[in-house]
Amino acid sequence: MVNTHFKDVVGYTDPMSVEAGGTLKLKVSTTADRVRLGVRRVASGSWSAQAGPDVTLVHAEGFEDRVLDGTLHSVPLGSYAQAPVSEAFRRSEARSFGLLLMPTARHGRVQALVQFYGPHGRRLGGLALDAGGHLAIVGADGAPLLRSAAPLVRGQWASVGAGFSGTTGGVELAVAPLFGAATVSRGDVALDGLAAAETLTLGAAVAAGGAAQVADARFADPLLTTATAGEIATALASGTQGWRHLSRAHGAGAVLSRWDFSQAPERARVSDVGPGRCDAELVNTPSRVITGPFWDGSAFDWRLRPEHYNAVHFHADDLSDCGWPDAALLDIPADCPSGLYGAELKTEKGTDVVPFVVRARPAEREPVALLLPTFTYLSYGNAPPAMRGPDHGIAAYPDEAPIDGHPGFGRSHYDRHDDGAPVMLSSRLRPVTSMRFGSLPWGITPDTWLYTWLRDRFGQIDLLTDEDLHRDGLDALSGHRLVITGNHPEYYSTEMLDALEAFCDGGGRMMYLGGNGFYWRVSVSDTVPGQIEVRRTEDGTRAWIAEPGEGHHQMDGGYGGLWRRLGRPPNRLAGVGFAAQGFDASGHYHVRPDARSGPGGFALEGVGDDFGQHGWLGGGAAGQEIDRVEPRLAPDAEVHVLASSTGHPPSMLRTKEEMLSFVMPFDDPKARADVAIRFAGASGAVFSVGSMAWVGALLDGGDTAGRNDVARMTENVVRRFLDPAPFRPSGG
Missing domain, CATH: 2.60.120.200 (Jelly Rolls)
Known part of the structure; x- marks a missing residue:
């Protein structure tokens, strides 16, 4: 992946999401004299095998374009x-x-x-x-x-x-x-x-x-x-x-x-x-x-x-807040529909589109909410491309280009500081250039595909972010019948897990349409806004490990590391947990023999016994980072497996917390993805696909109507989960 040109404008918003009727602060730095600002709505997201990400932006009603004076601001690195x-x-x-x-x-x-x-x-x-x-x-x-x-x-x-x-x-x-x-x-x-x-x-x-x-x-x-x-x-x-x-x-x-x-x-x-x-x-x-x-x-x-x-x-490269002045205040109309938007900053030489979310007001919430994993975006924020998945053979990604006047904007949780110490803090109060629509298909880019598919099938849906869920807890989910995750909800706070568990236990439905979810514990500062903290302790697939004695978080005092090691494995919430990873090619799924006659059989209506043999992420629906059912990690959960993946290359290796000792490569039956449903009480349920590549198969392939078995199965579940009828008699 090579970028031969520079962009000359960059920005960030504070915060990342805002309720309709609220105000968003926009920060901008540029070497240009003038910047044209326009607010755009994401109409669709797609993928080209030759050119990479393709996001269609349209003018957002209620906003007028304007011209801002250009100013170059420094990045105040160093604590x-x-x-x-x-x-x-x-x-x-x-x-x-x-x-x-x-x-x-x-x-x-x-x-x-x-x-x-x-x-x-x-x-x-x-x-x-x-x-x-x-x-x-x-x-x-x-x-x-x-x-x-x-x-x-x-x-x-x-x-x-x-x-x-x-x-x-x-x-x-x-x-x-x-x-x-x-x-x-x-x-x-x-x-x-x-x-x-x-x-x-x-x-x-x-x-x-x-x-x-x-x-x-x-x-x-x-x-x-x-x-x-x-x-x-x-x-x-x-x-x-x-x-x-x-x-x-x-x-x-x-x-x-x-x-x-x-x-x-x-x-x-x-x-x-x-x-x-x-x-x-x-x-x-x-x-x-x-x-x-x-x-x-x-x-x-x-x-x-x-x-x-x-x-x-x-550290000389610490950065929690760029501290740039407001270049503009974006007043969000009270009737602005919830969705994914971008502040488009244009100069004669370049463009930067800064993503942000408009949330619905509580009284106007739609039945379906897409929960964008923005803490994962922050954790990978500005990480080297090599730490954000394969490049898929794309010659250049426009939003991975360097920015004139700025050597960088701080580090990610996948970096070390210049002195070799692990980076444990990441902030949104800076440009997060990896969180752009024209960047590598890791983070927000594949989530635009899911957003597109949901809007095409179900019309208006609401969006919210991890920070909203952490701050508001169960109240953030109130009014929604169904909450759907993005493709990589890896980083979760205690408050977020508590909210999702309470939502499902209270009769809510959730669809986990990704992999490697609910994996690392993060904490959020109440006194230093915009930051999240992670400490990678003891186990897990990780870029670094915390130094001895340094496993507790400074933000809340809690112990860090894997939720699995902290007694809350993802399997308890989602029915599945991180099993393996590999990026050479993606596999597909085979329906379990007894799945069609089981309580989750509704998901398989019109779906073939083998499905997901296509997709933008590795050529299949089961790939990159995958999750499976493991009964011993959630022995009390009622989990039904509908399908399991196959066709993985030898590079799909079980994650290290799964291995008790080193063994030579072998045909590992546990290096697989499971599609599963966990029932919670009479009405609550979680549908999990166990794969980050699933969203890359929703819009790819299929019949003349643009439907494929991955999309058909997902749609089956959405429609059944929106039906308030219980899955069993009360108390069953």
């Missing part, structure tokens, strides 16, 4: 903390800084550890790591005043003290290994100007609103004090309460400010537990609930030993 400086620090004759530090950057560059600022943001100097990894006290111009004799070791904790002014009138640097004594260096030149310090930053230097010299490093127990550099380094190195030695030696007022990263990790504010009470604000959500310098493996839940989790990990 750091900022805080006011206490009056006691400014008045003190001795001003020092200390912290426990683990450098993690792979490549040498200047990294700010603490930087002080005077009136109007004027830089006053501070402490940094130089390009060689040495500690350096730097002046207002960034020039080193004193440098440590030896560089710090990447990936190793050290205790650091820096005296900026003291009784000697010069500067001091001290470094101590954990539980060791400090080595001290001294210089004759003092760091002037700190009496005027108003604010400071930890982990970056800030100028003109942007971060520079951002550190890739773990910080613990940063503090301001009147003690000497050697005393600081030796005290902090002594253990989890090492800072107390400074108070014992110099009195209660020796520690002026101390920022405790072990408290309230879900918040963007870090408490100053010293007398200064100069709380710090975190920018771009660095990683928290990570092991600190004295973690010893005695606790794996930070809530049990918070002093072992007193660290933060800053």
Whole structure:
């Protein structure tokens, strides 16, 4: 896949979905002088074996096109903390800084550890790591005043003290290994100007609103004090309460400010537990609930030993919010039909269509709702194409093109940071360029096919997103008779699972028309909008694994990983769970011998014994990532298998949580997809197809009416699920 041209405009909305009658904020960045904005409705989505995705957009009624002034906005990459400086620090004759530090950057560059600022943001100097990894006290111009004799070791904790002014009138640097004594260096030149310090930053230097010299490093127990550099380094190195030695030696007022990263990790504010009470604000959500310098493996839940989790990990490529100003406010008409829309941004050189959803108001909801798996879109947001499925031989995807003026917009859950640490946070408050209609058929692109098919067969349907379901729970589903998932609902929060289970147990019907669903647990921040968190622990098919002791989420404290490992396997909700994956070619289905006479036989009316031997995703309806029935994972669920897949190539391999030990390749009967129905009580039900490739077969192939057995079976189920008649007598 090759893209030879650049786009020159890009945008995002806040939020991704809006109720009819509400307002959506649109953010835009471009190198062009003018941008033409139009609101478009997705009329249809299709696929060409030669050209790839083909989405038809039409003018959305109630919106007028307009022209916006073009502005290029920067992408504020990098996390750091900022805080006011206490009056006691400014008045003190001795001003020092200390912290426990683990450098993690792979490549040498200047990294700010603490930087002080005077009136109007004027830089006053501070402490940094130089390009060689040495500690350096730097002046207002960034020039080193004193440098440590030896560089710090990447990936190793050290205790650091820096005296900026003291009784000697010069500067001091001290470094101590954990539980060791400090080595001290001294210089004759003092760091002037700190009496005027108003604010400071930890982990970056800030100028003109942007971060520079951002550190890739773990910080613990940063503090301001009147003690000497050697005393600081030796005290902090002594253990989890090492800072107390400074108070014992110099009195209660020796520690002026101390920022405790072990408290309230879900918040963007870090408490100053010293007398200064100069709380710090975190920018771009660095990683928290990570092991600190004295973690010893005695606790794996930070809530049990918070002093072992007193660290933060800053990254130069963190991004939680681009912070771009509103380029336009989209006022959604009260009578705007629910659906999938796009904010079309056009310049003379390029186009970007930013998807968004309009939700129906509660009193106007349709019987059928399509639940777009937007948390999956975010998790894969801006991931490398190689992590988003095969390219299907398409020469170029228009929306995979690079964007003029912007090297990137942050990372996905399928990446690592520049320093090798796993990316655990992903945000919608940035352009998610992989969530575009002209991108790889992974995410929103195949879901446009399902949306098209549903509208063609059943007329108006409603749309909602994962964020809506997480926020509103069961209320988001109220008024709908049938809820249908997209083709890859992989990432789910507790609140989302609770809502779907309650919906089905209460008589609602659900169709899971995908694969690899309900797989990873995510959490959502109530204090930092727009982000989701995942921690890949212990098991599962994954791009990385969380570091030891770092399996609990910072957003809600819950343990991360597979829902299967957390006692809520997908099989309990959907009747099926992730079984295998392979991307070379897709298989097809064969109807089980007793399925037509069983309680789910209505789904098979007019369907042949073998079906799904076609499709846009691998040439079949059963492929990519597939799910099967496994009774031992949901022994109390009433699940009826209607069909199972066959015809998979040897590359369709069972997922690793299914394997207890390594075995050589073999003909694996468990590497299959099952079409199944789970009945919940008298009226609730879930129909599952166990395949991400299913939606790629709905519009492909078939008779002269454009129908095929995959579409026919899906339509059979939709019509029966819309019929409120129970599936059995009450209480049966």
